[in-house]
Amino acid sequence: MTCAFITHPDCRAHEMGEGHPECPERLDAIVDHLLSTGLMGVLVPHDAPKATFEQLARAHSERHIHELTAASPAEGYVHVDPDTAMNPHTLDAALRAAGAAVLATDLVLGQGPVNRAFCAVRPPGHHAMRAEPMGFCFFNNVAVAIRHALEHHGLERVVLADFDVHHGNGSEDILAGDERVLMVSTFERDLYPFSGETPRGTNMANVGLVRGSDGSALRRAYEEVWLPRIDAFRPQMIFISAGFDAHRADEMANLRWVEDDYAWITQRLVECAERHCQGRIVSSLEGGYHLFHLARSVAAHVRSLAA
Numbered sequence: 001m002t003c004a005f006i007t008h009p010d011c012r013a014h015e016m017g018e019g020h021p022e023c024p025e026r027l028d029a030i031v032d033h034l035l036s037t038g039l040m041g042v043l044v045p046h047d048a049p050k051a052t053f054e055q056l057a058r059a060h061s062e063r064h065i066h067e068l069t070a071a072s073p074a075e076g077y078v079h080v081d082p083d084t085a086m087n088p089h090t091l092d093a094a095l096r097a098a099g100a101a102v103l104a105t106d107l108v109l110g111q112g113p114v115n116r117a118f119c120a121v122r123p124p125g126h127h128a129m130r131a132e133p134m135g136f137c138f139f140n141n142v143a144v145a146i147r148h149a150l151e152h153h154g155l156e157r158v159v160l161a162d163f164d165v166h167h168g169n170g171s172e173d174i175l176a177g178d179e180r181v182l183m184v185s186t187f188e189r190d191l192y193p194f195s196g197e198t199p200r201g202t203n204m205a206n207v208g209l210v211r212g213s214d215g216s217a218l219r220r221a222y223e224e225v226w227l228p229r230i231d232a233f234r235p236q237m238i239f240i241s242a243g244f245d246a247h248r249a250d251e252m253a254n255l256r257w258v259e260d261d262y263a264w265i266t267q268r269l270v271e272c273a274e275r276h277c278q279g280r281i282v283s284s285l286e287g288g289y290h291l292f293h294l295a296r297s298v299a300a301h302v303r304s305l306a307a
């Protein structure tokens, strides 16, 4: 398998103030660990381009794109919600993050050797709604890439698997009712953004996990809910919203997953991709805030993607 690794220095320049958990050091920790373990050596590096207006507008309202562009400050910070701020580099970072997922899609669907891709980008995307930013997210990177796969490449069925500890409410907002997409997700119940228990579309298979539960609950969710839906759907490509904040060490939430659980779920999704769609997977970083375990969880994920 040939796995691309897509990032950009602009994604490091976005920051939201002293002590904010969604910080540039997240990417440093990931890259340092992939380098020191030698894993980076098996990946094919690419710089993320900026997503175009046309690409963004397949997932977002034109007004949202214009408002974010206009809000970009020349200096200091502009808050777009209580937890989410723009600095002078945020807009470029957000365009690169969405552009990374689009490039990943092009590489995986192209004639070259790449059939997997991991986007080490920030800001993350899965809380970004069709018409507004939310929860550290500005553009919904994965939703933009999914629409690119459907509308530019002409695919008819794609799966989005979201294992971030928070419900991907932005992805649901954009993709609910789009029957070309099956979204399967796990998240901690009664946690930000307090949605997901009642799916907004029949193309959503949501599994809320109980606070304090470990990776065995993820495994049950996969086997009982995700797997039968994915196999019945027969995807032509699989996208992953890869958040690592369900880790037991992550203070953002209360699940107790470990590195092995990220390896396990990635291996199962790889098997699905091999069964249905020549192994094609695009994965993009969402949450994960404990730097030490974020780096090791990403390595477990990427090692399984590249295997």
Ligand SMILES: [Zn+2]
Binding pocket: 164, 165, 166, 243, 245, 286, 287, 288
């Ligand atoms: Zn999260």
